[in-house]
Amino acid sequence: xxxxxxxxxxxxxxxxxxxxxxxxxxxxxxxxxxxxxxxxxxxxxxxxxxxxxxxxxxxxxxxxxxxxxxxxxxxxxxxxxxxxxxxxxxxxxxxxx
Amino acid sequence: xxxxxxxxxxxxxxxxxxxxxxxxxxxxxxxxxxxxxxxxxxxxxxxxxxxxxxxxxxxxxxxxxxxxxxxxxxxxxxxxxxxxx
Amino acid sequence: xxxxxxxxxxxxxxxxxxxxxxxxxxxxxxxxxxxxxxxxxxxxxxxxxxxxxxxxxxxxxxxxxxxxxxxxxxxxxxxxxxxxxxxxxxxxxxxx
Numbered sequence: 001x002x003x004x005x006x007x008x009x010x011x012x013x014x015x016x017x018x019x020x021x022x023x024x025x026x027x028x029x030x031x032x033x034x035x036x037x038x039x040x041x042x043x044x045x046x047x048x049x050x051x052x053x054x055x056x057x058x059x060x061x062x063x064x065x066x067x068x069x070x071x072x073x074x075x076x077x078x079x080x081x082x083x084x085x086x087x088x089x090x091x092x093x094x095x096x097x
Numbered sequence: 098x099x100x101x102x103x104x105x106x107x108x109x110x111x112x113x114x115x116x117x118x119x120x121x122x123x124x125x126x127x128x129x130x131x132x133x134x135x136x137x138x139x140x141x142x143x144x145x146x147x148x149x150x151x152x153x154x155x156x157x158x159x160x161x162x163x164x165x166x167x168x169x170x171x172x173x174x175x176x177x178x179x180x181x182x
Numbered sequence: 183x184x185x186x187x188x189x190x191x192x193x194x195x196x197x198x199x200x201x202x203x204x205x206x207x208x209x210x211x212x213x214x215x216x217x218x219x220x221x222x223x224x225x226x227x228x229x230x231x232x233x234x235x236x237x238x239x240x241x242x243x244x245x246x247x248x249x250x251x252x253x254x255x256x257x258x259x260x261x262x263x264x265x266x267x268x269x270x271x272x273x274x275x276x277x278x
Contacts, residue, residue, distance in 0.1 A: 025133065045249075056192050062193040
């Protein structure tokens, strides 16, 4: 008789929206990954591997020691590069952060 | 009566769990959800990327990864991904 | 901190430091440009001069064992406005 299901909480107000500062948020990830080696994959499938200098709210990215990889083959190298954020599919850590 | 729970509250409850992310293109990701923001940019850990091509499904393992929300179509909470369903 | 070494706090700093320099620009549609960068804005709209455009034309007919035949077309423009939404990547000359 004590096994009754939890009462529905329809009387209580809805919970507040997600907390802004839970660890693991995109902002926290980006703080941890600046200065580290990353893989940036574009929606086209092209990868850019390099050291993340910085980025902004549009996901525009500045990379150092950039290698362009197409189908696993290096197709270009750039000392520095600016990648426009709308093309970015993901940013993945390529070393421990 | 308005819905009791906002869509992103549901996703917030999935933090720390497996999640399946389906992009607008023929691309999917699974991994452990670490966090997200109001744009539904998503941080995953222990990630597998699935890319469906005419040659078949290509899988890529990734470490911690930030997915750009603008390319995300759907999220499936608690799923291990395409190989699970 | 890394940024103090390079003097780059945000991505656009990289572009700002490339004004009046020859830059490489990768565009959607397999197009590439090299030219002198004169102006840019927050959309990444660009004004470039002395531009050489390279267009990769992949010929699927001539595809052999996965390697498609690629034809390259080049042309030159004296002065060019580039709409920002087509820009994928901008690479400035090597810093010294």
